[in-house]
Amino acid sequence: MRPGQPDMNMILQQAQKMQRQLAAAQEQLAQAEVTGQAGGGLVSVTTTAAGEIRKVTIDPKVVDPEDVETLQDLVVGAIADAARAAKALQEQTMGPLAGGLGDMAGGLGLPGLGA
Structure with missing residues (x-):
């Protein structure tokens, strides 16, 4: 191995x-x-951080047969809120891993692996 050359085993x-x-x-x-x-909190949706819906809870006072659209909007809003929370947890969990290979192999000049 020549000086300045990265250690491939490492x-x-x-x-x-x-x-x-x-x-x-x-x-x-x-x-x-x-x-x-x-x-x-009238409608809540529990998902995994990977996006799998596990539970939907709807407060009975929001169930109005004359106004189904509001309930539908609340369910969509709760799903979107859960998706935002899942994405934040994904970024928090995966963030430290995202740049690691690029930092490690930056001296190689390989596409996608650092500068």
């Missing part, structure tokens, strides 16, 4: 470590739950 070991960390983070997100609300 890079491969770090990439494998990051792959394990990424898999663990994805599993964590698949299990973690977030809740979104609309109408001051």
Whole structure:
């Protein structure tokens, strides 16, 4: 190995470590739950951080057969709120892993792996 040349074994070991960390983070997100609300909590939706809807709760006082549109809007709003919470948790969980490979292999000049 010439001076200034990256150690390929070290890079491969770090990439494998990051792959394990990424898999663990994805599993964590698949299990973690977030809740979104609309109408001051009249409608709530619980999803996994990976986006799987687990539970929808609707307060009976918002159920009006004469105004189904409002209930529909509240459900959509609660789903959107849960999606925002899931995305925030994804960014918090995955953020540290996102730049790691680029930082590690930045000296290689490979596309997508740093400067």
